[in-house]
Amino acid sequence: MALSSAGRHILRTTRLQCRNTAVYSGVHGFNDEEIKGKLLAFPGGSIDLVKQDSGIAVMTVNNPARMNAFSGTMMLELEERVAQLEGWSEGKGLIVQGAAETFCSGSDLNAVRAISNPQDGMKMCMFMQNTLTRLLRLPLISVALVEGKALGGGAELTTSCDFRLMAPGSVIQFVHKYMGLVPGWGGAARLVRIVGSQNALQLLAGAKKVDPDYGTQIGLASGVINPSSGTSALEETEQWLAQYTKGPAAVIRAAKKVVVSGRELPLEDALRTEKDVFGTVWGGPANLAALASKSKHK
């Protein structure tokens, strides 16, 4: 049966919106209000977000007294910040960093101890998987700036960005094995897609420390930053990211959307999504300006 133009529009919009949906909902017996209530009981720290005119936002995991460990309220704030970024139509890029020159030491162990029963653990796991999946699917090119240590859930957080840049002396380590665990925030599934199953197995079963050299070798790190006297690690990361975010927001966001669908969807669905996204930029202002300028790509 042929679809009307309105029907095609609804289908296209639905397919594009699907990419923003969370993994778990009521269908899976997940009620996020329940776990939100529990997480509220573990306050401390914050997740700070600055949206800049350049189209690059900086999100900071801020709990330096605990090496930027995630308190319960920080998990809630992370979800709020991701929702804000989902609604930021001018955005092109995102840098995720930790305060005070260290990335994040995972869950706050005090909260973990208090909710160590299986039921709460599952709910926290589903809540964080939802948030980090939405973070990875943002139509923004994202990079984790890793200084100091990214441990446990902190290592998992780095995998919900498109890229990771490591500072000299920094370490990413999936310490879950030492906690008698495996990742639960989606870090294992994402890690396999980034470094392949053999490297992922070594990092998880060996709890191997990943320094900048090793990270670059296995493709976990996209580069090593080298802050000089005049440039901070954040400024260097902004400069690195600018090579991908330069240009109109519509085009940069479209590039991220087709990569997300190519990575996540079966081929035919990814091709259809690519067609839909293509339709959002074809004949658009950037496309028309480029055609009018008869530009050469030497």
Ligand SMILES: CC[C@@H](C(=O)O)C(=O)SCCNC(=O)CCNC(=O)[C@H](O)C(C)(C)COP(=O)(O)OP(=O)(O)OC[C@H]1O[C@@H](n2cnc3c(N)ncnc32)[C@H](O)[C@@H]1OP(=O)(O)O
């Ligand atoms: C569900 C599990 C998994 C997940 O969510 O996927 C997790 O993330 S579990 C948490 C995994 N992380 C850890 O186990 C890290 C434990 N901490 C350390 O190994 C060390 O603290 C450190 C991060 C390597 C830093 O060591 P160091 O430089 O020697 O500093 P301190 O140890 O003195 O730490 C300073 C201060 O910070 C507190 N801290 C650090 N990490 C956490 C944490 N994850 N939760 C709570 N508090 C943390 C540490 O206790 C110190 O506080 P004070 O003792 O009050 O000084």
